[in-house]
Amino acid sequence: MEARDDYKFLKIKDAISAINQKVNLIGVVLEFGFPKTTRGTDCFCSLKIVDESYPKPGIPVNFFMAQMENLPSVGSPGDIIQLSRVVVDI
Numbered sequence: 620m621e622a623r624d625d626y627k628f629l630k631i632k633d634a635i636s637a638i639n640q641k642v643n644l645i646g647v648v649l650e651f652g653f654p655k656t657t658r659g660t661d662c663f664c665s666l667k668i669v670d671e672s673y674p675k676p677g678i679p680v681n682f683f684m685a686q687m688e689n690l691p692s693v694g695s696p697g698d699i700i701q702l703s704r705v706v707v708d709i
Contacts, residue, residue, distance in 0.1 A: 635673070
């Protein structure tokens with residue numbers, strides 16, 4: 620069986636240059652907005668994450684989901700979040 624490296628995690632500094640590609644990241648939540656509904660049918664929330672490669676100002680991450688319970692649940696700044704197969708769009 621062939622080994623797959625689907626979950627190679629990039630540092631934020633490296634992910635920023637992977638525009639329009641799917642990447643995996645682990646970051647520390649610096650800021651977060653409370654989930655809300657959009658003008659359409661989606662639900663939305665926004666985070667700003669950092670890691671050791673990109674400590675400031677961090678990068679914004681926007682989530683759109685059909686249901687509110689599918690959005691990430693952040694308790695407080697400093698929480699760690701794992702993002703899998705997200706598309707980088709700057």
